[in-house]
Amino acid sequence: EAQVTQNPRYLITVTGKKLTVTCSQNMNHEYMSWYRQDPGLGLRQIYYSMNVEVTDKGDVPEGYKVSRKEKRNFPLILESPSPNQTSLYFCASSLSRGAYEQYFGPGTRLTVT
């Protein structure tokens, strides 16, 4: 089954404790992206990757890092999480940057205390 998976689905952590949210897709998509969803703001792009070893900042990249060492994986790293990063995070992928139709993962609800 074609899908985007994320882990963990729920995470409660404390300020400053590094964490990684994994994302994997099995559709051989070139383009992958991370969004955060906050009430009243919709989804905002954090980082994106057009292919292996090619990543770039989205609209709200501060406090986040990503890597793309393999085509299927695109982890999101919070080196020193803060309470304002409490949010719902979605990973998404699409065939290429031009395709735009993106397939979303199930989401990771992160709480930073």
Place this chain on the structure above:
Amino acid sequence: AQSVSQHNHHVILSEAASLELGCNYSYGGTVNLFWYVQYPGQHLQLLLKYFSGDPLVKGIKGFEAEFIKSKFSFNLRKPSVQWSDTAEYFCAIGSGNTGKLIFGQGTTLQVKP
């Protein structure tokens, strides 16, 4: 700057009522237009999309949307809603070279049985 505006933040309807959710965008160039739906506790799913051609597009589950270029609008419609349509609906545009989707704030639809 590109932006998407959804005018209705919270809509409450009875079953069998007709639905229209407004979406306006601001961007001078060619855009791809999307409606995504997020059922409670689930990830975003694509309802329908418009890239070019017939401005009236049909999606899944009886939804349709009309692209009106002169009004920069892409409103979502359904003639008769069901309780199972209770969800959050997001309008989005894709444009430029980054593959980014720009989302509206979302509209929560509650359908009363």
